[in-house]
Amino acid sequence: MALTGVLRPGHAQLRVLNLEEGVHHYRDVLGMVETGRDEQGRVYLKCWDERDHNSLVLREADRAGIDFVGFKVLDKATLDKLEGDLRAYGLATERIPAGELLATGERVRFRLPSGHDIELYAEKQAVGNGLQVLNPAPWTKASENGIAPVxxxxxxxxxxxxxxxxxxxxxxxxxxxxxxxxxxxxxxxxxxxxxxxxxxxxxxxxxxxxxxxxxxxxxxxxxxxxxxxxxxxxxxxxxxxxxxxxxxxxxxxxxxxxxxxxxxxxxxxxxxxxxxxxxxxxxxxxxxxxxxxxxxxxxxxxxxxxxxxxx
The missing domain is CATH 3.10.180.10 (2,3-Dihydroxybiphenyl 1,2-Dioxygenase, domain 1)
Structure with missing residues (x-):
């Protein structure tokens, strides 16, 4: 099928009760790669074979759960169109400026009737998966750390x-x-x-x-x-x-x-x-x-x- 519109799940921000315990679990046991920390104290991670800068963001809070889930869309024009479509359907949207989430472009956020915040975005810094793009090996050393999901x-x-x-x-x-x-x-x-x-x-x-x-x-x-x-x-x-x-x-x-x-x-x-x-x-x-x-x-x-x- 043609890859247009919404491409894939891109990121989720998770609330954890103890940040360093959460980082140890997702980085050292699950085997994700830590890619950054921001001024808000959030920690960013990605799976070893993901090309984009982050797919999981951890935030320390007094209760566990999910803050939002983000989906990557094809391009900026698609982001603008989908925001218009959401508004025409009757949903309020919020534009979050580029950089508010580390290495991530402008995001469009809306709330579902289920009470969940969903985001769409078109741009995230590409950091690669640790492999060369010409004649690459099948895996990297990072794929041996912990459970190591792709x-x-x-x-x-x-x-x-x-x-x-x-x-x-x-x-x-x-x-x-x-x-x-x-x-x-x-x-x-x-x-x-x-x-x-x-x-x-x-x-x-x-x-x-x-x-x-x-x-x-x-x-x-x-x-x-x-x-x-x-x-x-x-x-x-x-x-x-x-x-x-x-x-x-x-x-x-x-x-x-x-x-x-x-x-x-x-x-x-x-x-x-x-x-x-x-x-x-x-x-x-x-x-x-x-x-x-x-x-x-x-x-x-x-x-x-x-x-x-x-x-």
Whole structure:
């Protein structure tokens, strides 16, 4: 599919209770690369194979959770057009000047009915992945540090009115629905997986009464063996695991869910299939999420912590 409009997830700003504990977790255990610190005290990190300056920003706060999620768009003209489209749809937007986020250009921020702040931006400093661009090697020394995911892959957010959220992403931003879980009565969706690419999802939402909640940030690994290695590294570093290693029925991804020291859930993820916008969305009944293996295919059960613990 043509890469136009919204290209990919670009960054997320996460609140942590102790900044240096958070940095140790994401830099030394997960294996991200620290790329800078700003005057506000925020710490910037990227995955080893990402070309842009940062994909994760850590901010110390008195409660854990997510501040905002940013998506990179094709160019400045696309940014201007999408801001106009959002305004025409009835959403208020805010222009954040270049440089407010380190190495990042001007951003357009808007709030979803779910209570989440989403940003669009066109420019971020390219720092490369540590490999030459002519006849490159397949990996760098940074890819041996910690779990070493290759990129920030997606996030799952919890909040109200996801039916309206789906309209905004699909009708305004050009995403498409890949999978969904029906409500118990089958009348609507309790969960949606949305893509702006040919990934099985770039963002997902679950209906939840409290607005603005984070379920998890997901980091991509390249094989099942790397997921199992991630489990070993988590155990050796006393990282508390929620679920896994296992496979989802939804998205067919292989996964471990665990918590950082502040209680923010993160995922190490691989697999899934490659959808296209003309595919019919896959539908799961509410019962199928548990007994049908939607969440945990081998055990075919729901995990209470997975459904209830958010930040």
């Amino acid at each position: 990129r920030l892959d997606h996030c799952l957010l919890y909040g109200p009115n996801i039916a309206e959220v789906q309209k905004i992403f699909c009708d305004v931003l050009g995403f498409y629905l890949v999978e969904r879980v029906l409500t118990p009565d089958g009348a609507g969706n309790v969960a949606i997986w949305l893509s702006c690419s040919h990934k099985v999802h770039d963002i997902a939402f679950v209906e939840h009464p409290e607005p603005g909640k984070l379920h998890h940030l997901s980091f991509l690994l390249e094989s099942w063996e790397e997921v199992l290695r991630a489990a070993d590294i988590m155990a050796m570093n006393n990282v508390q695991v929620d679920i896994g290693p296992t496979r989802h029925g939804v998205t067919r991804g292989c996964t471990i869910y665990a918590w950082d020291p502040s209680g923010n859930r993160f995922e190490t993820f691989m697999g899934g299939y490659q959808p296209y916008p003309d595919y019919e969305p896959t539908t799961w009944t509410f019962d199928g999420l548990g007994a049908g293996g939607g969440l945990d295919y081998p055990q075919r059960k729901l995990h209470e912590s997975f459904l209830s613990v958010v930040t």
